[in-house]
Amino acid sequence: MANSAGLCYSFKTELLDGIHAFGASVVRAATTADTFYGALFLASGSLSPSTTTAYSVTSEVPNSGTYAAGGQAVTNATAPTQTAGTVYWTPSGNLSWTGFTGTAFDTVLIYNNTAASKNAVGVFTFSTQTITAGTFTLTMPTNNNTTGLVRLT
Amino acid sequence: MIEIVSQPTAVDFSAQINSALPTDLPMLFTSKGNIPCDALRYETEWVTDQRYIIFCERWFLVDELVKSNSHVYGHNPIDGIQSVQQSF
Numbered sequence: 001m002a003n004s005a006g007l008c009y010s011f012k013t014e015l016l017d018g019i020h021a022f023g024a025s026v027v028r029a030a031t032t033a034d035t036f037y038g039a040l041f042l043a044s045g046s047l048s049p050s051t052t053t054a055y056s057v058t059s060e061v062p063n064s065g066t067y068a069a070g071g072q073a074v075t076n077a078t079a080p081t082q083t084a085g086t087v088y089w090t091p092s093g094n095l096s097w098t099g100f101t102g103t104a105f106d107t108v109l110i111y112n113n114t115a116a117s118k119n120a121v122g123v124f125t126f127s128t129q130t131i132t133a134g135t136f137t138l139t140m141p142t143n144n145n146t147t148g149l150v151r152l153t
Numbered sequence: 154m155i156e157i158v159s160q161p162t163a164v165d166f167s168a169q170i171n172s173a174l175p176t177d178l179p180m181l182f183t184s185k186g187n188i189p190c191d192a193l194r195y196e197t198e199w200v201t202d203q204r205y206i207i208f209c210e211r212w213f214l215v216d217e218l219v220k221s222n223s224h225v226y227g228h229n230p231i232d233g234i235q236s237v238q239q240s241f
Binding site: 141 | 183184200202209210218220221222228230
């Protein structure tokens with residue numbers, strides 16, 4: 001048995017669990033998991049992984065039906081998991097809005113609603129959608145090491 | 154002194170539902186209000202991409218879009234974040 005180099009698999013899991021802070025961090029109010037939200041944004045917006053750092057109402061779809069500013073809480077019943085060195089996390093429920101009318105939107109932002117600054121997690125885009133008096137559903141991917149919503153490989 | 158508080162009872166709508174006449178038209182909620190399903194034209198569309206699959210449903214009254222649904226399945230939605238430790 002020889003030694004081998006690499007980032008520890010446990011470390012990747014602990015990053016998603018908020019255990020390590022190489023830079024300035026924040027005082028956490030609790031040891032429980034944070035609450036994450038998903039919000040919809042218009043295709044005319046400019047959200048991107050490189051520029052979006054937090055949730056903002058700018059270019060968010062207007063309130064309609066069950067959609068209200070800030071979006072909807074994502075169900076988080078499954079903690080980050082590691083398989084073959086990849087740590088992954090996926091919301092355990094879908095996002096859905098009913099009685100909804102929204103024009104030309106193409107983005108969902110997942111963000112941390114517990115954090116005071118509403119820090120962004122990820123930007124997910126799809127082809128531009130327009131919903132009229134209907135339902136918009138975002139079905140989450142299979143929670144594994146190749147398709148999970150958030151993956152550290 | 155004992156105060157008796159009446160509890161609200163659930164309303165049973167089964168009788169009304171079961172008494173629906175065969176002539177009752179199934180309706181669909183649209184941007185124009187409730188419209189008989191038969192009056193609407195229904196179309197579907199599938200949009201596929203490496204990252205998602207979208208199923209769209211649309212209902213038209215003549216040529217006007219009066220209701221639409223979209224269901225997005227993100228089957229590989231966000232590229233993974235690669236973590237690499239540099240060798241010494």
